[in-house]
Amino acid sequence: MLIKGAVTHNKGDDFVIENIELASPKADEVLVKITACGVCHTDAVARDQLIPVPLAAVLGHEGSGVVVEVGSSVTTIKPGDHVVLSYSSCGYCENCLTGKPYSCLELNKLNFGGVMNDGTKRLKHGNKELSTFFGQSSFATYAVANERNVVSVDKDVDLKILGPLGCGFQTGAGTVLNGLKPEFGTSIAVFGCGSVGLTAIMGAKIAGCEKIIAVGGTPARLELAKELGATHIVNRKQVADVVEEIKRITNGGVNYTVETSAVPDIVNQALYALRSLGTCAIVGATGDVTINIQGALMGEGKSMVGYIEGNSVPQVFIPKLIKYFKKGLFPIDKLVKVYDLEEINVAFEDSHKGITVKPIIKM
Known part of the structure; x- marks a missing residue:
C-alpha cells in the first residue's frame, strides 16, 4: 500500500516527507494506522549515524495507533485495538525465553539493522528498499510490526501521547x-x-x-x-x-x-x-x-x-504505567508537545534546543 513517511536518505540530512510503499503484514505481523510517534534522542543519533543504521531509512520507534490488519498466526492483537509499538526482540534466544527481551541477543540486528524479524524489509521508495527502525518505522502514516513489539492499551486514554511509553518513558x-x-x-x-x-x-x-x-x-x-x-x-x-x-x-x-x-x-x-x-x-x-x-x-x-529500555517487558510494564497515568501518578501529558508530520524537522530542532521535552509527531 502507498503511505506517507519521513525518510532519512543521508547522514545528518533533514527528514523528507515522501510517498513510499509498505508491504502487507506477514503471518506474525500486524498493520497499524499510526496516530502519532514520539521523537527520541535515539532517532537523532541514528539519523546522524552515531548508531550506524543502514540508510536510507524511515526512523521513528515510539509509535501509537490503531490496528488495521493482523497476520494469520497473530493471537494477542486484533483489528481495532489501540496499540503502542515498542522495541523488537526475537522471542527464542536465552534472554527472551527467560523473560528478558530487553537484552535479546538479536537486539541490535532487529532494532538497528534495518530488517524485520525474518531478515527482510517492508518499505520501498521507488525501486529502492528502505531500512526499518526498531521493527516499526513509525514516522509514517502506517507501519508493519511483529506481534512481539505491539502492546494493546486502553481505548479511553489519548492515543497521541502514549507512543513514548514504547521507549523513552518506559526507559x-x-x-x-x-x-x-x-x-x-x-x-x-x-x-x-x-x-x-x-x-x-x-x-x-x-x-x-x-x-x-x-x-x-x-x-x-x-x-x-x-x-x-x-x-x-x-x-x-x-x-x-x-x-x-x-x-x-x-x-x-x-x-x-x-x-x-x-x-x-x-x-x-x-x-x-x-x-x-x-x-x-x-x-x-x-x-x-x-x-x-x-x-x-x-x-x-x-x-x-x-x-536497556528500563528492563521492561512492554506487554507487562506499559499497561502498568497507563494505570499510574490514569490515577494522576505518572503525568506524562506535562512533558509533551504535538507537531504535524510536516513539522518533523522543527520538532527535532526544538528537542535539541531543549524547547520541548518530548515532541510528538501527529500523523
Whole structure:
C-alpha cells in the first residue's frame, strides 16, 4: 500500500516527507494506522549515524495507533485495538525465553539493522528498499510490526501521547522501578531532565524514595522536575561542586543515581555522588569515559549498571504505567508537545534546543 513517511536518505540530512510503499503484514505481523510517534534522542543519533543504521531509512520507534490488519498466526492483537509499538526482540534466544527481551541477543540486528524479524524489509521508495527502525518505522502514516513489539492499551486514554511509553518513558520509569528497585525511604539523584530523567523522577516518587534530587542546567526543566516529584534540585551551571552539594543534601551521598546525559564528566559525578554500596544506573548512549575504579567504584563497594529500555517487558510494564497515568501518578501529558508530520524537522530542532521535552509527531 502507498503511505506517507519521513525518510532519512543521508547522514545528518533533514527528514523528507515522501510517498513510499509498505508491504502487507506477514503471518506474525500486524498493520497499524499510526496516530502519532514520539521523537527520541535515539532517532537523532541514528539519523546522524552515531548508531550506524543502514540508510536510507524511515526512523521513528515510539509509535501509537490503531490496528488495521493482523497476520494469520497473530493471537494477542486484533483489528481495532489501540496499540503502542515498542522495541523488537526475537522471542527464542536465552534472554527472551527467560523473560528478558530487553537484552535479546538479536537486539541490535532487529532494532538497528534495518530488517524485520525474518531478515527482510517492508518499505520501498521507488525501486529502492528502505531500512526499518526498531521493527516499526513509525514516522509514517502506517507501519508493519511483529506481534512481539505491539502492546494493546486502553481505548479511553489519548492515543497521541502514549507512543513514548514504547521507549523513552518506559526507559526512565523502568530504570527505577524494574532495574534499581529502590527501597522505600532511600535517596536517588537523577542527572538530566529530559523525558527519560523526568520519568525516572516520577518512578522514584512512585517507589517512595525520601529524597529525589534532580540535576540539570535549565531552570524551567528543574522547576518541572519539582512539580513531578523531585524534593531537591541542583543546577549544575550554578553550583560549584555538584557532588558535594548532593552529599550535603543527603548527609553523605545518595543510595542510587540515574545518569541520562551520556556526558563523561557527569557520569563521574553520578558515581562519586553515591554513598558506600550505592548503585549508578547508566541509561544514556555513552561513549568512552575515564573512571578511577578504586576511587569511583571498588573502594566503597559501589556498582555501575547499564539498563536497556528500563528492563521492561512492554506487554507487562506499559499497561502498568497507563494505570499510574490514569490515577494522576505518572503525568506524562506535562512533558509533551504535538507537531504535524510536516513539522518533523522543527520538532527535532526544538528537542535539541531543549524547547520541548518530548515532541510528538501527529500523523
